[in-house]
Amino acid sequence: MSQPNYAGLAGGLSLLGLLAASSAALGQGLGNSPYSRLGLGDASMNSGGVRQMGMGGIGVAAPNSVNVNELNPALVYYTSRTTFEAGFTGQFKTLKNTVSSQRTGSGTLGYLALAVPINRRWAGLIGLKPYSTVDYESKTLDNTVVGDPTSQVEKRYAGSGGLAEAYMSHAVRVAKGLTLGASAGYVFGSIDQEASTRIGSSTLALDLSNRDIYQQQVHYSDFAFRTGLHYRGQIKDKLNYNVGGTYSFRSNLNGERSTSLLREDYNGVQIGSTALEVEAAGKARVPALTQLGISLDNNRSWSLSAEGSRQEWSQFRAFGEQGGSSGILLSDTYRFGVGGELTPDATSVDNYFKRVTYRAGLNVTQLPYRPGGQTLYDRSVSWGFALPLPTATPLDATTISLGFTYGQRGNTDVRSLSDGSTERNVKEDYVRMQLGVTLNNRWFIKRRIE
Numbered sequence: 442m443s444q445p446n447y448a449g450l451a452g453g454l455s456l457l458g459l460l461a462a463s464s465a466a467l468g469q470g471l472g473n474s475p476y477s478r479l480g481l482g483d484a485s486m487n488s489g490g491v492r493q494m495g496m497g498g499i500g501v502a503a504p505n506s507v508n509v510n511e512l513n514p515a516l517v518y519y520t521s522r523t524t525f526e527a528g529f530t531g532q533f534k535t536l537k538n539t540v541s542s543q544r545t546g547s548g549t550l551g552y553l554a555l556a557v558p559i560n561r562r563w564a565g566l567i568g569l570k571p572y573s574t575v576d577y578e579s580k581t582l583d584n585t586v587v588g589d590p591t592s593q594v595e596k597r598y599a600g601s602g603g604l605a606e607a608y609m610s611h612a613v614r615v616a617k618g619l620t621l622g623a624s625a626g627y628v629f630g631s632i633d634q635e636a637s638t639r640i641g642s643s644t645l646a647l648d649l650s651n652r653d654i655y656q657q658q659v660h661y662s663d664f665a666f667r668t669g670l671h672y673r674g675q676i677k678d679k680l681n682y683n684v685g686g687t688y689s690f691r692s693n694l695n696g697e698r699s700t701s702l703l704r705e706d707y708n709g710v711q712i713g714s715t716a717l718e719v720e721a722a723g724k725a726r727v728p729a730l731t732q733l734g735i736s737l738d739n740n741r742s743w744s745l746s747a748e749g750s751r752q753e754w755s756q757f758r759a760f761g762e763q764g765g766s767s768g769i770l771l772s773d774t775y776r777f778g779v780g781g782e783l784t785p786d787a788t789s790v791d792n793y794f795k796r797v798t799y800r801a802g803l804n805v806t807q808l809p810y811r812p813g814g815q816t817l818y819d820r821s822v823s824w825g826f827a828l829p830l831p832t833a834t835p836l837d838a839t840t841i842s843l844g845f846t847y848g849q850r851g852n853t854d855v856r857s858l859s860d861g862s863t864e865r866n867v868k869e870d871y872v873r874m875q876l877g878v879t880l881n882n883r884w885f886i887k888r889r890i891e
Contacts, residue, residue: 472532472533472534472546472547472871473543473545473576473577473578474534474536474574474576474869475536475579476577476810476850476851476869477574477575477576477577477600478575478577478598478600478767478769479765479771479810480573480754480764480765480771480809481572481573481575481604481661481765482573482574482575482576482632483573484752485570485572485574486730486750486806487512487667487687487730488512489510489512490509490511490526490528490551490552490554490875491528491825491842491843491844491876491877492505492508492800492825492842492844492877493512494823494825494844495780495802495823495824495845496781496800497779497801497802497803497804497821498748498776498780498802498804499734499746499747499748499802499804500513500516500748501513501687501732501733501734502734502735502736502746502748503516503685503734503736503738503746504516504519504671506520506521506522507827507840507879507881508526508842509554509555509556509879511554511566511624512687512732513669513671513685513686513687513732514566514611514612514622514623514624514669515612515620515621515622515669516612516620516622516671516685517556517564518563518612518620518622518671519564520556520558521558522838522881522882523555523556523557523881523882523883523884524554524556524879524881524882525555525879525880526553526554526555526878526879527550527551527552527553528551528553528875528876529549529875529876529877530548530550530551530875531549531873531874531875532547532873532874533545533546533871534869536868536869537853537870538853538868539853539865540865551570551877552568552569552570553568553570554566554567554568555567555568561614562613562614563613564612565609565610565611566609566610566611566612567607568607569607570606570608571604571605572603572604572605572630573603573604573630574603575600575603575633575634576600576601576603577599578598578600579597579599579867580595580597582596583596591642593641593647594638594639594640595639596636596637597635597636598634598635599634600632600633600634601632601633602631602633603630603632604628604629604661605628605629606627606629607629608624608625608626608665609624610622610623611623618672618673618674619670620671620672621669622669622670622671623666623668623669624667624669625664625666626664626667627662627664627665628694629661629662630661630662631658631659631660632659633657633658634766635654635655635656635657637652637653637655638652638653639651639652639653650707651706651707651712652704652705652706652707653702653703653704654702654703655700655702656700656701656702656703657698657699657700657766658700659697659698659699659759659766660696661694661695661696661725663692663693663694664692665689665690665692665727666692667689668687668690669686669688670685670686671683671684671685672684672685676737679741680737680739681737681739681740682735682736682737683734683736684735685733685734685735685736686731687731687732688729688731689729689730690729691726691727691729692726692727693725693726694724694727695722695724696722696723696724696759696760697720697721697722698718698720698721698723698760699716699719699720699721701714701716701717701718702717721760723759724759725757725758725759725760726757726758726759727757728753728754730750730751730752731751732749733748733750734746734747734748734749735747735748741787742783742784742785742787743781743782743783743784744781744782745779745781746780746781747778747779748777748778749775749776749777749778750775751774751775751776752773754771754772754809755770755772755773757771757809769810771809771810772810772811773809774806774807774809775807776804776806777804777805777806778804778805779803780800780802780803781800781801782798782799782800782827783799784796784797785797797826797828797829798826799825800823800824800826801823801825802822802823803821803822804819804820804822804823804848805818805819805820806818806819806820807819808851812856812864812866815854815856817850817851817852817866818851819848819849819851820848820850821846821847821849822846822847823845824845825842825843825845826842827842828840828841828842828843836883837883838880839878839879839880839881840878840881841876841877842875842876842877842879843874843876843877844875844877845872845874846871846872846874847872847873848869848870848871848873849871850868850869850871851866851869852866852868853866853867
């Protein structure tokens with residue numbers, strides 16, 4: 442007779458309750474990022490959890506029975522015990538162009554996931570993860586008023602918010618070595634943006650001028666779907682190969698947009714307001730994402746993976762506008778990464794560090810923004826560790842994972858525009874960290890007769 446492990450069951454259900462309560466925390470930004478002004482913000486691009494971060498964002502074809510792998514829904518099949526995983530993310534970055542620099546950073550809840558093996562051929566997963574993040578603020582000062590060389594124009598852009606995805610995935614084994622998976626998610630959240638201008642002249646100082654502000658708030662909510670497959674075969678004894686892929690279907694997110702024009706005096710007191718739109722209906726077209734990967738492993742202590750992806754951001758539309766409210770046209774993105782992990786001896790008794798899993802990876806991504814036709818890149822190196830707690834038993838185990846990424850995004854090039862002005866690119870140097878807690882528990886065990 443099978444009896445549920447009620448302590449694990451109650452703990453799992455209480456943790457599931459955090460999914461709804463934590464959705465607001467997922468919307469918090471990770472420090473000022475001018476590139477999050479584009480599209481729907483910094484898209485997560487289905488980048489996975491703390492294990493994937495340590496390997497350069499790799500995991501489409503890298504099965505694992507300890508961590509939750511929601512990157513490829515087909516890999517949920519490899520969940521051997523009920524597994525709950527939570528990730529917490531922090532980031533420090535330096536923004537700079539040719540004239541100034543800024544340091545910023547923050548932390549937020551990264552993701553939540555609960556995977557359950559249903560039977561020998563079927564496993565399921567529910568979770569909550571970020572879909573996109575918007576967090577930026579920039580200010581420019583120009584002498585562009587015709588006929589008055591002493592005038593100055595200050596332009597300020599700011600945005601916050603983002604989208605989250607609550608999802609459910611299922612995976613089944615359809616043949617020896619072959620698993621198929623599908624995921625259905627509900628995407629929701631709000632993005633707030635504003636652009637403001639004030640003009641100073643020879644007779645009125647800039648800091649005494651009124652400010653004109655254009656505000657926009659958009660709330661999105663709709664469903665998103667993803668499929669995945671994975672095949673595992675053997676090359677020879679103790680050497681296996683894996684081939685995997687995912688396809689995230691194009692989504693048309695329903696949106697409600699409200700816009701207004703405000704005016705503030707130099708003290709920041711509102712002196713005028715005009716509503717332009719109130720909950721106007723529209724859609725955001727999010728392009729399809731394709732990910733393909735291969736890996737090798739010995740089914741015990743090491744794995745090596747390579748992966749590539751493509752997303753057609755040139756097809757992005759928001760409320761019928763190419764590029765969305767920023768008015769900046771986007772281009773298709775490509776990503777390539779390699780990574781791996783090594784556990785020297787998972788059964789070692791006298792040396793704890795041999796039971797630790799060590800991870801590393803490299804990643805190169807093209808950004809969707811092409812200023813002046815120039816391609817910008819996000820290049821990063823990652824590393825991480827999985828630290829099993831010594832209290833593990835055949836029924837319960839806890840693993841603390843750490844993932845780190847150091848990367849550079851964009852550059853500091855300066856371009857001359859047709860009107861005689863210049864435009865400066867922004868370069869981001871960042872260090873991203875993630876702490877993951879993984880709880881493995883066998884919920885159902887057979888009662889022994891004593």
